[in-house]
Amino acid sequence: MKVVSIINNKGGVGKTTLTANIGAEIANRNKRVLLIDLDPQTNLTFSFIKVDLWKSNFAKNRTIKFWFDLILDNKSSMVNFEDLIYRINNLDIIFSHTGLTDLDVDLASKFSNKLTKPTERQLKKYYVETYSYLRNELKKLKDRYDIVLIDCPPSFGMVTKNAIIASDYYLIPAKMDYLSTLGINQLRNRVCELVQIYNNYCTYLNEDIVEPKFLGVVATMVSIRNNELISAQKAFKDELIRSGIDMFKSMIRENKTIYAISPEYGIPVVLNNCNSGIYGEVKREWIELVNEFLIKVGVV
Numbered sequence: 001m002k003v004v005s006i007i008n009n010k011g012g013v014g015k016t017t018l019t020a021n022i023g024a025e026i027a028n029r030n031k032r033v034l035l036i037d038l039d040p041q042t043n044l045t046f047s048f049i050k051v052d053l054w055k056s057n058f059a060k061n062r063t064i065k066f067w068f069d070l071i072l073d074n075k076s077s078m079v080n081f082e083d084l085i086y087r088i089n090n091l092d093i094i095f096s097h098t099g100l101t102d103l104d105v106d107l108a109s110k111f112s113n114k115l116t117k118p119t120e121r122q123l124k125k126y127y128v129e130t131y132s133y134l135r136n137e138l139k140k141l142k143d144r145y146d147i148v149l150i151d152c153p154p155s156f157g158m159v160t161k162n163a164i165i166a167s168d169y170y171l172i173p174a175k176m177d178y179l180s181t182l183g184i185n186q187l188r189n190r191v192c193e194l195v196q197i198y199n200n201y202c203t204y205l206n207e208d209i210v211e212p213k214f215l216g217v218v219a220t221m222v223s224i225r226n227n228e229l230i231s232a233q234k235a236f237k238d239e240l241i242r243s244g245i246d247m248f249k250s251m252i253r254e255n256k257t258i259y260a261i262s263p264e265y266g267i268p269v270v271l272n273n274c275n276s277g278i279y280g281e282v283k284r285e286w287i288e289l290v291n292e293f294l295i296k297v298g299v300v
């Protein structure tokens with residue numbers, strides 16, 4: 001099983017679209033896929049389920065928020081993480097909830113309340129514990145899935161950190177513009193810092209360390225003319241490559257019409273039945289991206 005977090009603290013860069021389409025295409029290839037929506041915006045959730053069904057069957061006690069709430073109340077033994085999983089067609093998914101917004105604050109206060117006069121060992125133990133919740137649960141599912149994809153919120157809080165610590169890889173979708181490319185190095189540095197501190201503490205506590213590797217940047221919402229990236233975007237892509245950042249060869253083109261209507265029908269673009277014209281071209285992009293993705297993560 002390979003766990004991959006889709007991260008970028010910049011919003012609207014295509015994280016959710018990437019998670020949904022890569023997940024759906026991999027499941028189409030008869031691989032066992034689990035998607036986890038960690039974003040309180042719940043966009044991945046509602047790319048796969050109608051709001052009414054979610055409200056009646058999941059909102060109360062079958063979302064990732066419910067599970068985190070029980071951890072905060074020290075009642076995590078009351079729910080089995082596996083019970084959060086819902087099967088849609090050929091893939092599994094764990095839904096999110098808008099109330100997840102408060103989690104960062106709640107987890108942070110649980111952390112500080114516990115520690116009035118902590119010893120060094122206690123401090124390190126709570127730190128590792130706080131960032132390991134998801135890691136510990138996913139370890140138990142290692143024989144059940146080939147790929148787990150985690151759609152992260154556009155922030156670098158406790159939830160995203162839990163995802164990174166639980167991951168074998170992290171992937172960064174980015175638009176090819178000035179601010180987006182600037183943010184990539186900062187983001188990678190923050191991941192490295194997190195992993196370094198976490199591993200230091202694990203070593204101190206005699207626990208296994210983690211090694212989430214950078215899978216690469218996927219250029220999203222790009223404009224292609226005459227089969228080439230337009231020059232303004234190419235300059236940013238070239239700059240990233242020059243600075244030593246791994247880029248996926250496959251890119252995802254901008255197409256406002258197709259992507260605007262897609263999740264509304266509960267079908268990611270890649271699962272659309274139409275293969276002709278622009279739909280066919282867009283689907284081929286996803287197929288190529290997934291080919292590359294599976295080679296990079298070593299799942300064949």
Ligand SMILES: Nc1ncnc2c1ncn2[C@@H]1O[C@H](COP(=O)(O)OP(=O)(O)OP(=O)(O)O)[C@@H](O)[C@H]1O
Pocket residue numbers: 010011012013014015016017018039041043152153154220221222252253254255256259260
């Ligand atoms: N290739 C594309 N072409 C045009 N529009 C797209 C494309 N990919 C995604 N979009 C649209 O852009 C918006 C942002 O995409 P998405 O939700 O995947 O980004 P995100 O990084 O998950 O955002 P957030 O940070 O808010 O979670 C959505 O409305 C989506 O439908």
Ligand SMILES: [Mg+2]
Pocket residue numbers: 015016017039041043044151152
């Ligand atoms: Mg999103």
